Amino acid sequence: xxxxxxxxxxxxxxxxLPGIGPKTAARLAFHVLDMKEDDVLDFARALVxxxxxxxxxxxxxxxxxxxPCRICDDSSRDRxxxxxxxxxxxxxxxxxxxxxxxxxxxxxGAVSPVDGIGPEDIYLPDLLKRLQDEEVQELIVATDPxxxxxxxxxxxxxxxKPTGIRVTRLAHGLPVGGDLEYADEVTLSKxxxxxxxx
Amino acid sequence: xxxxxxxxxxxxxxxxLPGIGPKTAARLAFHVLDMKEDDVLDFARALVxxxxxxxxxxxxxxxxxxxPCRICDDSSRDRxxxxxxxxxxxxxxxxxxxxxxxxxxxxxGAVSPVDGIGPEDIYLPDLLKRLQDEEVQELIVATDPxxxxxxxxxxxxxxxKPTGIRVTRLAHGLPVGGDLEYADEVTLSKxxxxxxxx
Numbered sequence: 579x580x581x582x583x584x585x586x587x588x589x590x591x592x593x594x595l596p597g598i599g600p601k602t603a604a605r606l607a608f609h610v611l612d613m614k615e616d617d618v619l620d621f622a623r624a625l626v627x628x629x630x631x632x633x634x635x636x637x638x639x640x641x642x643x644x645x646p647c648r649i650c651d652d653s654s655r656d657r658x659x660x661x662x663x664x665x666x667x668x669x670x671x672x673x674x675x676x677x678x679x680x681x682x683x684x685x686x687g688a689v690s691p692v693d694g695i696g697p698e699d700i701y702l703p704d705l706l707k708r709l710q711d712e713e714v715q716e717l718i719v720a721t722d723p724x725x726x727x728x729x730x731x732x733x734x735x736x737x738x739k740p741t742g743i744r745v746t747r748l749a750h751g752l753p754v755g756g757d758l759e760y761a762d763e764v765t766l767s768k769x770x771x772x773x774x775x776x
Numbered sequence: 777x778x779x780x781x782x783x784x785x786x787x788x789x790x791x792x793l794p795g796i797g798p799k800t801a802a803r804l805a806f807h808v809l810d811m812k813e814d815d816v817l818d819f820a821r822a823l824v825x826x827x828x829x830x831x832x833x834x835x836x837x838x839x840x841x842x843x844p845c846r847i848c849d850d851s852s853r854d855r856x857x858x859x860x861x862x863x864x865x866x867x868x869x870x871x872x873x874x875x876x877x878x879x880x881x882x883x884x885g886a887v888s889p890v891d892g893i894g895p896e897d898i899y900l901p902d903l904l905k906r907l908q909d910e911e912v913q914e915l916i917v918a919t920d921p922x923x924x925x926x927x928x929x930x931x932x933x934x935x936x937k938p939t940g941i942r943v944t945r946l947a948h949g950l951p952v953g954g955d956l957e958y959a960d961e962v963t964l965s966k967x968x969x970x971x972x973x974x
Contacts, residue, residue, distance in 0.1 A: 581868060582841055584825045591819035595804050606793050608865060610826050611839065618827040621789035622820035627782045628808050629816040641809065643780055667806060670779060
């Protein structure tokens with residue numbers, strides 16, 4: 579006898595999630611067995627509703643339960659700025675800061691020739707179309723500070739600069755609260771390059 | 777704006793699982809968003825069916841979808857032996873070995889005075905009742921090799937020995953495939969104590 583059928587099936591579902599192997603899946607499945615029925619039903623309902631109720635905004639491609647999303651639909655936001663990010667999670671990180679009041683554009687990826695992802699495979703053409711239609715004055719490119727993110731940022735800036743729209747990139751430097759001795763050389767050199775007067 | 781409601785709810789459910797914090801919960805929830813709808817529905821169904829279809833065997837307290845469970849109900853099994861384990865997972869580990877043909881008894885815990893868990897809080901009284909009713913000749917105590925497991929094993933052996941039933945304990949020693957240099961002192965001393973002639 580192996581695991582009873584329902585446990586085996588649940589383990590299988592857990593194992594499809596990133597970073598969960600057979601041992602963790604077994605631990606989680608047995609934990610579910612000991613949970614209150616109401617909590618398990620809530621969990622199951624939450625799973626289905628994430629899939630059924632959420633979609634991507636047709637304007638900025640951020641996840642949303644309304645279309646256009648609440649950010650695109652909010653008339654109090656500054657429509658002259660678009661912040662370009664790679665993922666919906668990045669929008670949420672930016673919004674937590676509560677300082678940025680412009681709009682967003684989620685690319686859902688970054689240009690990566692190694693993985694065969696070109697500009698047409700992410701929502702880049704869509705961004706260019708938005709720039710033509712809307713009265714945007716500044717594009718803040720907030721792609722991830724890694725090779726793909728930098729390449730994407732560079733690509734966007736080359737495309738957009740000739741149109742006269744201001745293209746900016748988030749500052750590189752030491753993270754606040756970080757330790758100088760643990761900073762890598764590239765970050766440190768960017769921090770020196772971007773140093774400011776008191 | 778924080779996470780959209782459905783994502784926040786799903787993150788909440790994930791965070792109730794052991795070893796999953798807010799960051800992992802967010803990663804898993806966003807992964808679910810990108811999964812195929814069928815897979816998500818399967819996942820939700822598996823969760824509910826683990827809770828609804830599985831119960832504990834009224835005889836041995838192992839998880840089961842039939843009562844009594846398939847092991848207790850199997851007439852080909854040796855009814856003169858009962859192996860006492862702490863959890864259902866232990867039964868599954870024993871069954872994987874495919875050598876033991878007796879019955880089981882799952883305690884669902886171990887005696888632990890520090891945590892306020894006494895013999896009455898686990899299925900120990902139930903075990904003693906089974907020993908009176910059934911024609912058991914040997915009780916193999918396979919509780920975990922830690923303080924609580926050893927204490928529980930000792931307690932069981934003191935209670936059962938006077939009845940004339942043979943009480944045995946799994947052997948301690950070096951794990952097969954292990955490295956002598958990495959064995960802790962207690963295991964090593966147990967391995968020497970239990971040494972055998974060729």
